[in-house]
Amino acid sequence: GAVVSQHPSRVICKSGTSVKIECRSLDFQATTMFWYRQFPKKSLMLMATSNEGSKATYEQGVEKDKFLINHASLTLSTLTVTSAHPEDSSFYICSASGPLNQPQHFGDGTRLSIL
């Protein structure tokens, strides 16, 4: 099946640090990549959608300047949490999909802990 690699799997850093998370589709070209945030015991909350070569579309309430998304190629998208604070601590998951209505395939997530 389709493989999506997300790195790093865990980050612990001090408040004020910027953190970059990478998401790669390893065996297919991802038309669209998605970034989710998941709180404990909750479902996935979509943060933003990105298409290769264009600006990401952010969901309501998600700060564009806080969560920078770059989708430079059909196989790589990055999420940078800028000047992270403890309230940004969460489980961040990326996914990638091919053409419309195809299933999204998820990375293994990144556990971000801001001290």
Added chain:
Amino acid sequence: GQQLNQSPQSMFIQEGEDVSMNCTSSSIFNTWLWYKQDPGEGPVLLIALYKAGELTSNGRLTAQFGITRKDSFLNISASIPSDVGIYFCAGYSGAGSYQLTFGKGTKLSVIP
């Protein structure tokens, strides 16, 4: 916005028992997906359904796309301890749709 009602919220079953969970929507979906998420990992796709009435199996898992296109169920037969996890239904609601709508998940616990 779109909502999927997934039930039950949690289940405790004995190893070897069959399990059934379902999702319903007030609006039509044209694709239904079922994912499983283990703690600390991303969701893994179990079954994808594309046509109303479609019944698809993946090992001990069987899922169906409801005729009305507003519901789907997932059955797990002869449960085993590694079936433990959270199961999410998800779907695309319209032609050209690219954003998934997720259910709130069903937490499955299997008692050996």
